[in-house]
Amino acid sequence: MSMTQGRSPFIETAELTKRFGAITAVDNMSFKVDQGEFFGFLGPNGAGKTTTINLLTGLARPDSGTIRIAGFECTNDTKAAQHLIGVVPDESNLYPELSGFDNLCFCAALYGMPKKVRRTRARELLEVFGLSEAADRKFAGYSKGMKRKLTIAAGIIHDPPVLFLDEPTTGIDVAGARSIRQLIKDLHRAGTTIFLTTHYIEEAERLCDRIAFIVRGRIVGADTVENLLRPAQGRHVMLATVSRSDQLLREKLAAAFPDCALQDLSGGRFRIESAEPIRIGMLVRFFEEHDVELLEARHIHPSLEDVFVRITGIEADLMKKEKEKTGGGT
Amino acid sequence: MKRWIAFWNILLKDMRAYYLKPPNVSWGLIFPLAWTGMFFIKSGRGIESVLSLLPGVIAISILFGTTSMLSVTVTFEKKGRSFDRLLLAPIPVWLLMLAKTAGAILFGMANAFVPVILALFLGDLSRVDWALALPAVLMIAVVSTFLGLFVAVSVSEVFEAQTFSNFFRFPMIFLCGLFFPVDALPLFLRPLSYLLPLTYGVDILHGAIYGRNMMSLGVDFLAIAIFCVALFYFSLRNLYKKWII
Ligand SMILES: Nc1ncnc2c1ncn2[C@@H]1O[C@H](COP(=O)(O)OP(=O)(O)O)[C@@H](O)[C@H]1O
Ligand SMILES: [Mg+2]
Numbered sequence: 001m002s003m004t005q006g007r008s009p010f011i012e013t014a015e016l017t018k019r020f021g022a023i024t025a026v027d028n029m030s031f032k033v034d035q036g037e038f039f040g041f042l043g044p045n046g047a048g049k050t051t052t053i054n055l056l057t058g059l060a061r062p063d064s065g066t067i068r069i070a071g072f073e074c075t076n077d078t079k080a081a082q083h084l085i086g087v088v089p090d091e092s093n094l095y096p097e098l099s100g101f102d103n104l105c106f107c108a109a110l111y112g113m114p115k116k117v118r119r120t121r122a123r124e125l126l127e128v129f130g131l132s133e134a135a136d137r138k139f140a141g142y143s144k145g146m147k148r149k150l151t152i153a154a155g156i157i158h159d160p161p162v163l164f165l166d167e168p169t170t171g172i173d174v175a176g177a178r179s180i181r182q183l184i185k186d187l188h189r190a191g192t193t194i195f196l197t198t199h200y201i202e203e204a205e206r207l208c209d210r211i212a213f214i215v216r217g218r219i220v221g222a223d224t225v226e227n228l229l230r231p232a233q234g235r236h237v238m239l240a241t242v243s244r245s246d247q248l249l250r251e252k253l254a255a256a257f258p259d260c261a262l263q264d265l266s267g268g269r270f271r272i273e274s275a276e277p278i279r280i281g282m283l284v285r286f287f288e289e290h291d292v293e294l295l296e297a298r299h300i301h302p303s304l305e306d307v308f309v310r311i312t313g314i315e316a317d318l319m320k321k322e323k324e325k326t327g328g329g330t
Numbered sequence: 331m332k333r334w335i336a337f338w339n340i341l342l343k344d345m346r347a348y349y350l351k352p353p354n355v356s357w358g359l360i361f362p363l364a365w366t367g368m369f370f371i372k373s374g375r376g377i378e379s380v381l382s383l384l385p386g387v388i389a390i391s392i393l394f395g396t397t398s399m400l401s402v403t404v405t406f407e408k409k410g411r412s413f414d415r416l417l418l419a420p421i422p423v424w425l426l427m428l429a430k431t432a433g434a435i436l437f438g439m440a441n442a443f444v445p446v447i448l449a450l451f452l453g454d455l456s457r458v459d460w461a462l463a464l465p466a467v468l469m470i471a472v473v474s475t476f477l478g479l480f481v482a483v484s485v486s487e488v489f490e491a492q493t494f495s496n497f498f499r500f501p502m503i504f505l506c507g508l509f510f511p512v513d514a515l516p517l518f519l520r521p522l523s524y525l526l527p528l529t530y531g532v533d534i535l536h537g538a539i540y541g542r543n544m545m546s547l548g549v550d551f552l553a554i555a556i557f558c559v560a561l562f563y564f565s566l567r568n569l570y571k572k573w574i575i
Contacts, residue, residue: 020575057418060575078574083420093411097347109339110419112332154415 008071010035010162010193011056016065018051025051027217028065033195033210035161038188040204041197043214044314049197050090052214053164056195057087070161083111086160086192090167092147096140100131100150103139104157111158118157125153129183145176152183162193169203181207205304213312221311228307237300238272239309240283243293245270256286263310268295271309336421340429344403349437354399362391362444369509380453385535386508387445388467389528393474393499395441399434400478401491408573409486417574424566431475438471455539462538462547469554470531476561477527483568502528507536512544527557 009032018026025048033039041049054060056067058078067074069081094103104122113121126132129149134142142150148168155163165184169177185207188194198204204211205225212222221228242249245268253270254262260278263271272278280297287294300306308314348354369383407413416426449455481494505519506512506528512520523529530545530553537543543550 054575058574059414059417079420079422082418085418087418089411089414091411093414095343095347095412096410098343106339106343107415110336110415110421112335112420114335 008035009033009068010037010070011039011195012068013056014066016052016055016067017063018048018055018060019063024217026055026062029217029219030065031212031219031222033162033193035193036188036191038194038196038207038209040208040211041195041214042199042201042204042211042308043197043312044199046216047214048217049214050166051217053087053166053195053197057085057164058082083158084161086155086158086163088152088155088163088165088168090170092144092151094139094147094151094154097138099136099138100126100142101135103150104154107154108157113158121157125157129153130179145172145180148172148176148180149183152180156187156192160192162195163187165194165196167197167199169198169200201303201305201308211304213308215312215314225304228304229302231307233302234275235302236274236277237302237306238278238280238283239265239296239298239300240270240272240294241296242268242270242287243295244268245292249290249292252290253286257282263313265309265313273310333421333425336419337425337429337432340416340426341432344430344433345436348399348402349433354437359444361394362387362441363448365390365394366445366448380449381455381458381540382536383509384445384449384453384539385532388442388535389470389506389508389532390503391441391445392438392467392470393502393528396434396438396471396474397478397481397495397499398492399437400431400475400482401488401495403430403433404479404482405485405491406488409488413573423569424562427479427562427566427569431479434475434478435468435471438474439467442467442471457540459538459541463535465551466531466534466538469534469551469558470528473527473531473554473557473561476558476565479565480561480568483565483572502526505529507532507544527554527561530554530557 011033012031014030016026016029017024027048029048029052031039041052043049051060055062056069056074058074058081061078062075065075070084072080072084074080095106098106101122104125105118108118108121123132123135126135129152131146131150131153134146139147139150152165152168155165168184169180172180181203184194184196188207196204196207208225210222210224211228212219214220245264250262250264250270254260257272257274257278259276260272260274263273265271272283278299283297284294366387369387404413407416416430417423419426446455477498478495481498482491485491485494501522503509505515505523506526507523508528512523512529515523530550533543533545534547534550534554537547537550
């Protein structure tokens with residue numbers, strides 16, 4: 001099979017759109033992922049991350065827009081590039097009644113690998129993923145972390161040049177998540193192009209070369225981690241939560257702190273950014289004078305979290321809450 | 331070649347995971363035995379009637395053996411999302427669905443031989459035309475399996491699949507000439523009989539086992555083949571519409 005080598009993008013979408021009734025799950029998305037790149041999709045629950053992966057991997061068809069993978073036109077032919085794709089879904093969906101080893105061999109067979117090769121590769125991956133001991137036990141009896149690892153192993157059993165990972169560490173304990181991240185890093189280092197979705201900001205920051213922020217089906221910002229962080233370098237940022245806020249208060253706040261950039265976030269929150277250090281005392285006094293209770297004020301270091309908040313207008317805390325709701329948490 | 335590795339392993343996995351599991355093997359035996367017992371022993375029409383009952387018992391064993399399997403191998407796997415793995419594999423969907431149905435077809439054919447073996451002890455099967463009976467059994471197994479497939483891809487819950495199949499299965503026992511000829515049905519029900527695939531399969535069996543088929547065998551084979559193609563085609567179409575969203 002010929003593959004597009006070098007600079008040209010490995011994955012390329014143009015104006016990709018997918019609707020479910022009134023909901024536009026993926027809204028006019030255009031992006032490119034280069035060969036060998038580690039590309040991250042960062043966004044809250046329901047942003048459209050899984051739907052995008054489904055569209056790219058052939059589990060869903062777009063309403064409009066185009067998809068090209070490795071030079072194959074996949075828009076109307078969901079099968080065109082599937083031999084080059086590995087997928088790790090958000091749910092560990094191997095066969096509960098088969099052993100770890102048999103699961104891997106079965107997945108390898110789906111890609112037409114001959115028996116000897118399947119068995120060797122399955123053993124090798126079980127070893128790499130630290131699952132050799134559990135090789136002959138049924139998948140149903142695996143712990144969550146083991147299940148996820150085996151699901152990743154199944155996704156790469158056929159050595160795909162590109163791997164899609166849908167929230168690989170959600171719902172996994174700290175140690176498990178750490179070793180999964182390391183495995184993914186190693187895969188990337190070995191040359192696999194990676195498309196990862198996550199709602200953990202730190203995870204995206206730590207792993208990805210380039211990140212797209214996804215909100216309500218749209219890409220609201222995309223760049224390398226370095227470029228995303230650059231404007232924030234040397235800036236001082238504070239997040240303040242108050243008991244109530246209105247238009248008037250906002251105007252007065254802006255007048256009282258003329259050197260600061262103010263951003264109004266939902267739920268009585270303000271993001272205050274300045275070239276100079278912001279003094280909490282002044283902030284406290286200001287709100288006291290206006291009879292508003294300052295519930296919380298904290299400095300945030302220029303981090304991807306801050307960039308995310310600035311670009312998306314979504315509270316980083318909100319993302320954390322959502323991950324707890326879905327049974328995740330670190 | 332690669333595709334056939336996938337095909338064979340999907341079939342093998344289903345056999346190991348479902349068809350050869352003790353509960354299924356025993357149900358595969360008990361169901362046909364129960365049908366056979368019910369009709370052979372309680373018919374009270376003596377040993378000669380074994381031959382005239384055999385086609386119906388074979389057909390019913392195949393029908394119940396195959397249709398219920400698809401709700402597990404397809405609907406259940408879709409529900410548990412492991413089916414997505416198959417849809418992600420680089421094999422054409424038609425081949426995938428042939429692999430998923432091949433196990434049920436073989437299982438159905440195996441079920442057919444339970445009453446045959448029993449009948450060997452009860453009656454004289456020397457006049458049976460096996461060269462005709464075997465293809466008939468195969469065709470009935472294929473068409474019943476594809477009917478099960480059609481149901482399995484049209485629903486999202488296993489219990490729905492079961493209910494929906496019963497909607498087809500029980501009327502077919504009476505309408506398809508299994509135990510009494512279609513001619514004996516009230517006139518207004520007869521067109522319905524001809525709309526059901528089993529009618530044609532059972533007719534071939536009547537011909538093969540004791541030489542009394544109503545329609546010409548060519549028509550029977552053609553009709554059942556058309557049903558197979560149509561059911562498979564509409565199953566694939568449903569699958570595309572519902573599962574590759
Ligand atoms: N099969 C579906 N039917 C209807 N709506 C769907 C379906 N799949 C996803 N959605 C909706 O599309 C939006 C995006 O969902 P999803 O892609 O799963 O988001 P994420 O993976 O980022 O959490 C959500 O509003 C979700 O409710
Ligand atoms: Mg998701």
